[in-house]
Amino acid sequence: AQSVTQPDIHITVSEGASLELRCNYSYGATPYLFWYVQSPGQGLQLLLKYFSGDTLVQGIKGFEAEFKRSQSSFNLRKPSVHWSDAAEYFCAVAGGLISNFGNEKLTFGTGTRLTIIP
Amino acid sequence: DAEITQSPRHKITETGRQVTLACHQTWNHNNMFWYRQDLGHGLRLIHYSYGVQDTNKGEVSDGYSVSRSNTEDLPLTLESAASSQTSVYFCASSGGQGVNTEAFFGQGTRLTVV
Numbered sequence: 001a002q003s004v005t006q007p008d009i010h011i012t013v014s015e016g017a018s019l020e021l022r023c024n025y026s027y028g029a030t031p032y033l034f035w036y037v038q039s040p041g042q043g044l045q046l047l048l049k050y051f052s053g054d055t056l057v058q059g060i061k062g063f064e065a066e067f068k069r070s071q072s073s074f075n076l077r078k079p080s081v082h083w084s085d086a087a088e089y090f091c092a093v094a095g096g097l098i099s100n101f102g103n104e105k106l107t108f109g110t111g112t113r114l115t116i117i118p
Numbered sequence: 119d120a121e122i123t124q125s126p127r128h129k130i131t132e133t134g135r136q137v138t139l140a141c142h143q144t145w146n147h148n149n150m151f152w153y154r155q156d157l158g159h160g161l162r163l164i165h166y167s168y169g170v171q172d173t174n175k176g177e178v179s180d181g182y183s184v185s186r187s188n189t190e191d192l193p194l195t196l197e198s199a200a201s202s203q204t205s206v207y208f209c210a211s212s213g214g215q216g217v218n219t220e221a222f223f224g225q226g227t228r229l230t231v232v
Contacts, residue, residue: 004160006160036223041225041226042225043208043223044223045223046220046221090160105176106221108153108161108162109160110160
């Protein structure tokens with residue numbers, strides 16, 4: 001069965017500082033990986049996704065993530081955070097044939113809460 | 119614009135009562151999902167559907183049921199609400215082809231069982 005680990009429950013960074021949120025996954029084949037962001041009281045918004053190809057993927061809001069198969073990781077990064085980035089971030093994995101992807105269920109990590117200090 | 123909406127946004131109910139949470143999407147997606155979100159657990163899959171008349175159990179389906187009579191709606195029913203079902207519930211739908219596939223989430227329903 002697939003699983004996702006987000007080892008950091010809560011991270012605090014200063015505005016303007018760089019950010020890296022960790023995500024490790026477990027899946028027996030090539031995974032499909034996602035990062036979602038949840039602002040307080042809101043649903044989840046997709047930041048970026050990895051299906052195949054280039055292991056460095058760019059997303060919205062200046063975020064990027066790098067897929068490292070050897071480390072089973074898909075860490076999220078941003079070079080300079082803004083106060084509006086304060087939110088909960090979820091890493092998720094899905095598996096299966098890419099042609100069938102829309103049918104695949106997502107398995108989520110437990111989330112990392114990001115706090116931004118001035 | 120297409121969207122996915124959940125109602126109600128907040129609900130308080132008593133133990134033992136039947137409760138139904140609504141989910142409506144205008145994406146025309148075949149796939150719809152219900153998750154619950156709890157501290158320390160992230161989002162966990164309750165039920166899902168790949169199309170009309172299709173329903174499937176997720177990892178935490180006990181005490182919940184869904185039905186899919188049309189493409190747009192996947193209501194989630196708690197047969198006899200329990201305090202352990204106090205949670206935030208999210209509905210999602212997905213569609214598209216291959217790499218263009220994306221899941222869209224509703225804004226959630228906060229359910230309190232007293």
